[in-house]
Amino acid sequence: MRAVGIEDGTGPAEALRLIEVADPVPAPGEVLIRVAAAGVNRPDLLQRTGLYPPPPGTSPILGLEVAGTVTALGDGVDRWRVGDRVCALLGGGGYADLATVDARHALPVPDDLDLIQAAGLPETVLTVFANVFEAGALKPGETLLIHGATSGIGVTAIQMAKAHGARVIATSRGAAKTDAARALGADVSLDATVGDLAIGIRDAGGTDVILDMVGAAYARLNQGALNAGGRWVVIGTQSGPMAEIDLTRLMLKRQVLTGSTLRSRSADEKARLVAQVQDRIWPWVVEGRVRPPVDATFPLADAKDAHLRLEAGVHVGKILLTLD
Template sequence: MRVIEIDGGSGPATALRLGQRPTPEAAPGQVRIRVRAAGVNRPDLLQRGGFYPAPPGASDILGLEVAGEIDQLGQGVTGWSLGDRVCALLGGGGYADHAVVDARHLLALPADLDDIQAAALPETLITVFANVFEAGGLKSGETLLIHGATSGIGVTAIQMAKAAGAHVIATSRGLAKTTAALSLGADISLDATRDDLPAAIAAAGGVDVVLDMVGADYATLNLEALKPGGRWVVIATLSGPLAQVDLRRVMMKRLVLTGSTLRARSADEKARLIAAVRDRAWPWVVSGAVRPPVEATFPLDQAALAHLRLEAGEHVGKIVLTP
């Protein structure tokens, strides 16, 4: 099968190349998917650069989410059939013609959801659910502040929060992105390059949960923005991981500061999360309430161009490979 391999170099044009590997076989408890589309995510960029290695036992091939159809069932797999259209969360292996995955890490596709949009869902949907709804405890009627609101995670978080009955304040950079966030359902969309973010958030009454992909630069902003009892959830540190935090403000406002990654979680924990998503969040996908936009698609052999597009930071929504 065709795969994208990392072959040295620091940039996508030199590090990524099309290669050939044997088609994998589904082990007991696994299924094999004929990949029709694969999501491109920021962790892929980090792995390409040598900063985010695959966890033990995972494929070294890039790619954390795919959509396609099951073309092989491993021993002991029940509840799935050959030809079933699915999307899946992977530990790696998505940038390829075929991928094998724990059968517990699948979600069945509704008939009106195409493979390209389906491939944009697993990593982002599960990340948002785990961080905003489980760790952040977002409830109907509360307010969620999303930094980086037009990223793949951000657009999914806007739609999921609105589907849950929450209010959304979105921050992004530039008029095109702030307009896009409004079109996706944000109640307030702020331009980080022009607006007075602390004043605007305070005028809106503050927030209950912050989904933070920026990190250090927004630490003080987040402390001020959160209402008493608020939850600050960190899932990326694009401006740096080291921040000064006034712990007195944390104590006085009874705040919770937490964060997580998804890839390193155990197979059992991922299965638990996916079962929870299937029960609580997947109905929003089936109804059409959550369908994050796909900014661009690229053929598998143009994975380097997909990485360049993601690195440029001008996209709104997800970027997807189409093997």
């Protein structure tokens, strides 16, 4: 089958190459998916540069989410049938014609949703659920602050929070992105390149939960923005991992600081999350309330261009690779 490889193992986007590799075979408990599209995510960029190696036993091929059609079943799989349309969370292997995945990590694609858009759901929806709904314990009526609100994660978080009955403050860079976040449902949309974000967030009433992909540069801002009992959830450190926080303020305002990654979790934990998402979030997907916009699609052979677009940070929504 075709797959995307990295020349010399790591390197810039230009190191991505289309290669031929053996077709994967589903192990017991796995399904084989004929991939229609694969999501392009920031962890793919980190893995390509050697900063985020795949967990032991995981495919070294890039790609953490796909959508497609089940073409074969491993022993013991009774949840799916050949021909089912699914999207799935992978530990790796998505940038390829075929991918194997734990059958418990797949979700059904609604009849009215095309497989290309569906490929942008698993990694983002599960990340938002695990971090905003579980770790952040967002409640209806509370306020969620999202930094990087027009990223794939950000647009999904806006839609999920609004479907949950929460209020959303979004930050992004530039008027076009600010308008896009507002169009997706953000109650307050702030341009990080204009004015003082701290004042804008304060004037909007502060926040109860923060979804933070920025890291060090926003640490002081985030801690000051939290209301009493607020939860600050870190899922990325684009501006650096080392930050200074005020422990006295943390105690006095009963603040919670936490963070997580999704890829390193056990297969059983991912299965638990998928089951929770199917029960609690998937009805919103079926109803069309959670459908992250597609920013751009690229053929598998043009994975380099997809990575360059993600690195440039100009996208609004998901970037996807498509396969014929």
